[in-house]
Amino acid sequence: xxxxxxxxxxxxxxxxxxxxxxxxxxxxxxxxxxxxxxxxxxxxxxxxxxxxxxxxxxxxxxxxxxxxxxxxxxxxxxxxxxxxxxxxxxxxxxxxxxxxxxxxxxxxxxxxxxxxxxxxxxxxxxxxxxxxxxxxxxxxxxxxxxxxxxxxxxxxxxxxxxxxxxxxxxxxxxxxxxxxxxxxxxxxxxxxxxxxxxxxxxxxxxxxxxxxxxxxxxxxxxxxxxxxxxxxxxxxxxxxxxxxxxxxxxxxxxxxxxxxxxxxxxxxxxxxxx
Amino acid sequence: xxxxxxxxxxxxxxxxxxxxxxxxxxxxxxxxxxxxxxxxxxxxxxxxxxxxxxxxxxxxxxxxxxxxxxxxx
Numbered sequence: 001x002x003x004x005x006x007x008x009x010x011x012x013x014x015x016x017x018x019x020x021x022x023x024x025x026x027x028x029x030x031x032x033x034x035x036x037x038x039x040x041x042x043x044x045x046x047x048x049x050x051x052x053x054x055x056x057x058x059x060x061x062x063x064x065x066x067x068x069x070x071x072x073x074x075x076x077x078x079x080x081x082x083x084x085x086x087x088x089x090x091x092x093x094x095x096x097x098x099x100x101x102x103x104x105x106x107x108x109x110x111x112x113x114x115x116x117x118x119x120x121x122x123x124x125x126x127x128x129x130x131x132x133x134x135x136x137x138x139x140x141x142x143x144x145x146x147x148x149x150x151x152x153x154x155x156x157x158x159x160x161x162x163x164x165x166x167x168x169x170x171x172x173x174x175x176x177x178x179x180x181x182x183x184x185x186x187x188x189x190x191x192x193x194x195x196x197x198x199x200x201x202x203x204x205x206x207x208x209x210x211x212x213x214x215x216x217x218x219x220x221x222x223x224x225x226x227x228x229x230x231x232x233x234x235x236x237x238x239x240x241x242x243x244x245x246x247x248x249x250x251x252x253x254x255x256x257x258x259x260x261x262x263x264x265x266x267x268x269x270x271x272x273x274x
Numbered sequence: 275x276x277x278x279x280x281x282x283x284x285x286x287x288x289x290x291x292x293x294x295x296x297x298x299x300x301x302x303x304x305x306x307x308x309x310x311x312x313x314x315x316x317x318x319x320x321x322x323x324x325x326x327x328x329x330x331x332x333x334x335x336x337x338x339x340x341x342x343x344x345x346x347x
Contacts, residue, residue, distance in 0.1 A: 008334050017289055018333060024293035028332030036329075180329040218332075219298045 011035045011045065013065050020059060024218025026177035026203030030124050031060055033180055037187035049090045051080040053105060056131045057097035057124040074105030077112045080119050088259040091191060098125040098139035102158055113167035116195045117258035123160055123198065126205035134208030145212040161249045164198040171197035172250040176225035177204065179246065195257050281323045282339040283315035289335035296327035296336060
């Protein structure tokens with residue numbers, strides 16, 4: 001039932017708009033990219049379930065007109081695992097913030113990746129806890145200012161792509177909200193991929209992260225994404241190895257998907273002695 | 275813009291929060307702030323319908339519609 005022209009009003013709950021995100025917050029661009037990806041894939045709204053936890057990013061589940069579950073902090077992947085096992089025909093998409101995914105929900109994240117369950121995890125990485133007032137997150141990195149780090153952080157940050165790869169995710173990609181078309185294309189691939197997919201999207205929090213770390217407003221932060229990221233394996237990395245790489249890091253199809261493997265166990269058990 | 279085609283910028287002023295992302299990244303400088311600090315298409319005739327504003331609008335407030343026919347002056 002795809003209409004030729006994309007109109008996001010076909011995919012949202014307009015009564016909740018204008019949304020609650022701050023002016024210039026990148027999360028709206030992630031929402032827009034996700035809706036475009038769903039439109040271009042021609043998916044039916046009833047075939048998608050969005051599960052989210054707590055945080056600015058997790059408000060996305062209220063804005064989309066799909067099946068949606070707004071659950072508890074860090075546990076969105078656990079809820080999505082339950083939904084997916086009972087209704088494997090649904091496309092499960094889990095938008096999370098960096099803190100939600102990797103601090104509060106860090107354990108769920110690595111175990112969902114290890115199981116290779118067919119869920120698309122979108123990590124909207126703004127490097128801070130925005131909703132609760134700008135506390136530093138496991139993605140802030142060292143030497144950054146936050147409400148809870150007035151003298152700068154000393155904690156190192158995770159590399160989400162490396163972590164997801166090591167934990168066993170079979171699709172791992174990264175993009176930024178500046179690269180909105182790339183973002184949409186990676187989301188399309190992640191949603192289509194059978195297995196656990198992780199898409200990290202760098203998104204600006206001008207209100208807390210940008211202001212506290214003197215990175216300027218939303219526009220300057222997006223210019224930063226343009227200047228400080230490169231495609232995987234770009235020659236620019238030879239001159240500046242600190243540039244953040246964008247693109248697909250892992251795409252494996254030879255690992256069994258969890259729901260299918262579980263179905264096989266059910267079949268084996270049913271054949272056993274009653 | 276292509277001959278015989280015009281571009282209409284549908285901007286929802288209620289949804290626009292005036293972050294200025296669309297204005298800054300427009301390659302043809304079609305957009306500017308209006309008196310209420312919301313995005314406005316001030317030079318629609320220069321628009322090449324690249325849709326970068328629509329793609330990057332965090333408020334989902336812009337839609338670009340290509341139409342046949344001359345610009346409304």
